[in-house]
Amino acid sequence: MGDLTNFIEGLPKAELHLHIEGTLEPELRFRLAERNKMDLPYGDVDDMRKSYVFHDLSSFLPVYYQAMAVLQTPQDFYDLAWAYLARASSENVRYAEIFFDPQAHTSRGVPFHHVISGLGAAVLDARGGLGIKAQLILCILRDRSAEYAMATLMESLPYRDSIVGIGLDSDERGNPPGKFSDVFQRARAEGYHLTMHCDVDQENTTEHIRQCLHDIKVERIDHGVNVLENEALVEEARARGLGFTVCPVSNGYVTGDLKTAELKEMLRRGLKATVNSDDPAYFAAYMTDNLKAAAESGALEAADLIQIARNAFEISWLGTGPKEALLAELERYATSAAVLPSA
Ligand code: HPA
Ligand code: ZN
Numbered sequence: 001m002g003d004l005t006n007f008i009e010g011l012p013k014a015e016l017h018l019h020i021e022g023t024l025e026p027e028l029r030f031r032l033a034e035r036n037k038m039d040l041p042y043g044d045v046d047d048m049r050k051s052y053v054f055h056d057l058s059s060f061l062p063v064y065y066q067a068m069a070v071l072q073t074p075q076d077f078y079d080l081a082w083a084y085l086a087r088a089s090s091e092n093v094r095y096a097e098i099f100f101d102p103q104a105h106t107s108r109g110v111p112f113h114h115v116i117s118g119l120g121a122a123v124l125d126a127r128g129g130l131g132i133k134a135q136l137i138l139c140i141l142r143d144r145s146a147e148y149a150m151a152t153l154m155e156s157l158p159y160r161d162s163i164v165g166i167g168l169d170s171d172e173r174g175n176p177p178g179k180f181s182d183v184f185q186r187a188r189a190e191g192y193h194l195t196m197h198c199d200v201d202q203e204n205t206t207e208h209i210r211q212c213l214h215d216i217k218v219e220r221i222d223h224g225v226n227v228l229e230n231e232a233l234v235e236e237a238r239a240r241g242l243g244f245t246v247c248p249v250s251n252g253y254v255t256g257d258l259k260t261a262e263l264k265e266m267l268r269r270g271l272k273a274t275v276n277s278d279d280p281a282y283f284a285a286y287m288t289d290n291l292k293a294a295a296e297s298g299a300l301e302a303a304d305l306i307q308i309a310r311n312a313f314e315i316s317w318l319g320t321g322p323k324e325a326l327l328a329e330l331e332r333y334a335t336s337a338a339v340l341p342s343a
Contacts, residue, residue, distance in 0.1 A: 004292075004295050004300075004302065004305070005292065007302055007305065007337055008288055008291045008292055008295065008305060009091070009092065009288055010092060010333065010337070011092065011291070011305060011306075011309050011330075011333060012092055012094045012309065012326065012329050012330050012333055013091065013092055013093045013094060013287050013288075013291075013309055013312065014093065014094060014095045014096070014097075014274075014309070014312035014313050014316050014326070015088060015093050015095075015096045015097070015276050015277065015287050015312075016096075016097045016220070016243070016245045016274055016276055016312055016315070016316060017099070017222050017223075017245035017246075017247055017274075017276035017277070017278055018084070018096060018097075018098055018099060018276060018277055018278065018280070019064075019099045019100075019101065019139070019169070019278065019279050020077075020080060020081055020084060020098050020099065020100050020119065021064065021067075021068045021071070021080075021100070021101055021104065021279075022064060022278060022279025022280065022281060022282060023080065023083065023084040023087075023279070023280055023281050024067055024068060024070075024071070024080060024281050025083070025281045026045040026048040026049055026281075027045060028079065028080065028083060029048065029067055029070050030045070030048070032070040032071065032072075032076050032079070033070045035076070036070060036072045036073070036076070038069070038070060040070075051063070052282055054253070054254070054282075055254070056254050056255070057171065057172065057199050057202075057254050058171055058173065060253070060254060060279075060282065061170060061171055063282070064279065064282065065104055068104055068105070069108065071105065071110070071115075072110060072114070073114060073118070074113075074114045074115075074117045074118035074121070075118060076118065077114065077115055077117075077118025077119050077122070078118040078119070078121050078122045079118075079122075080118075080119075080122075081098070081118065081119045081122035081123065081126075082122045082125070082126065084096075084098070085122060085123070085126040085130055085132050085134060086126075086130055087286055088132060088286065088287065089126070089130040089131060089132040091286055091287050091288045093132060093287050094132065094133065094326055094329070095132070095133045095134065095313070095316060095318060095322075095326060096132065096133075096134040096135075097134070097135050097136075097137055097164065097165070097316060097317060098119070098123070098134055098135070098136050098137065099136075099137050099138075099139045099167055099169065100115060100116075100119055100136060100137070100138060100139065101139050101141060101169065101170075102115050102116070102138060102152055102155070102156070103140070103141045103144055103148060103149075103152055104141065106152070106155075107144075112152075112155045112156070112159075116136075116156075116159045116162055116163075119136055119162075120136065120159070120162040123135070123136060123162075133318070133322065135163075135164040135165075135317060135318075136162060136163050136164065137163070137164060137165045137166065137167045137193075137195065138152070138153075138156050138163050138165075138166050138167070139166075139167040139168060139169040139170075140152060140153070140166065140167070140168050140169075140180060140183065141169065141170040142168050142169065142170050142171065142172065142175035142179065142180065142197075143170045143171040143175050144170075146179055146180055146182065146183060149180055149183045150182065150183050150186070153166065153183055153186060153187055153190075157190065160190065160191070163192065164192070164193055164317045165192050165193030165194060165195060165317055166183075166184065166187040166192045166193075166194055166195075167194075167195045167196060167197065167222065168180060168184075168195075168196040168197055169197045169222070172197065172198070172199045172202045172203075172208065173202065173203055174203075176204065176207070176208050176211055177196050177198075177208055177211040177212050177215065177216050178211045178215055178216075180216075181215060181216060184196075184216045184218075188217075193219055193317045194216065194217070194218045194219055194220075195218050195219060195220040195221065195222055195243075195245075196212050196216065196218050196221060196222065197221075197222040197223060198212060198221050198222070198223055198224045198226065198227075199223050199254075200223050200225055200226065200251050200254065200255050200259060201226065201255050202226075205226040205229075206226060206227075206229050206230045206233065209221065209224060209226065209227050209230070209233055210230075210233060213233065213236055213237065213240075213242070218242075219242070219243065219315075219317075220242065220243035220244070220245060220315060221237075221242065221243070221244055221245070222245045223244075223245070223246060223247065223251070224244045224245075224246070225244070225246060225251070225259050225262040225263070225266065227244070227266075227271070228262055228265055228266065228269075234269055234271065237271055238269060238270045238271055241272055241314075241315070242271070242272065243272045243274065243311070243314075243315030244266060244271055244272060244273045244274065245274050245276045246259065246262075246263050246266070246273050246274060246275055246276065247275070247276050247277060247278035247283075247290065248260055248263065248275060248290050248293055248294040248297070249277070249278075249283045249284070249285035249289065249290050249293050250277070250278035250279060250283045252283075252293075253282070253283050258293060258294065258297045258298070260293075260294050260297045260298030260300070261298065263275070263294060263298055264298050264299075264300065264304070267304055267307055267308070272311040272314060272315050273308065273311060274308055274311050274312040274315065275287075275290050275291050275294050275308050275312075276290065277289075277290050291305060291308070294308075302337070302338075306330070306334045309330055310327065310330060313326045313327050313330060314327070
């Protein structure tokens, strides 16, 4: 693993499962609270971090939603996205697809326009300013109604050019993919790419994965490691080239297991599995640390890491030209690293 540290740091990476609100570090949360004249009930950063107590998805989500109350203005969203993009770029993330949760903001009175204009401007500026490409994925909150989801989709349409796809996140318990069939059908008709979370070890997980594949016909599943419990679904996902955005350190926090044995098995079975950071401000690991943790706990080799990076570029929603260019960059890296002693 010692050798693989440099290799992972230099690897050209794509990140496809990253909630921008989950990158709100305590320092920025304090700064935004001050700027927006809001009081926070914490003495300092350590005190704030100590309040981040959770052991599963359902106990994580209230912490995550409460923290984002400091996000109010377009500038706040810009600063949040810029901070993430700068960090990702410093880790040689060459391309990111970034989730945002507009309903977590519109439901507390922040206009959709504030959210998308701030995030969208940061994404545009980062291309020249930081050398990182990114696109935005609007996530529907599955524990809210299908009507609110449809209204949010409609609200997104004037900003269609700034949003590459639609996802589904928040609390999965009792909120199956099928609840949003109409919304996702409409999203497809509007030209959006589609993905949905099937969080790890959830109730009815294989039924939810089945609905994603058969009923909604998504292109990717976020997390989705429980697919391994059903042979027919594995075969179908493999044949379709379905993408899986696995998040090892996040899995460790919410299930007590990084699920790297599953990640390795997914790769062995020819599934397009990738490694991502999910909510790095809460799970204390951005892309590089997720890959290092996965490599260490799953005894991954350089060839596995190259396959993970290749999968990510392949299942990304980049156009053909930029995708081919990044894949070529990765292959050059793989070839040159293979002749270096440290690889
Ligand atoms: N799962 C569901 N909802 C979420 C997540 C997640 O991993 N992160 C932020 N919201
Ligand atoms: Zn997620």
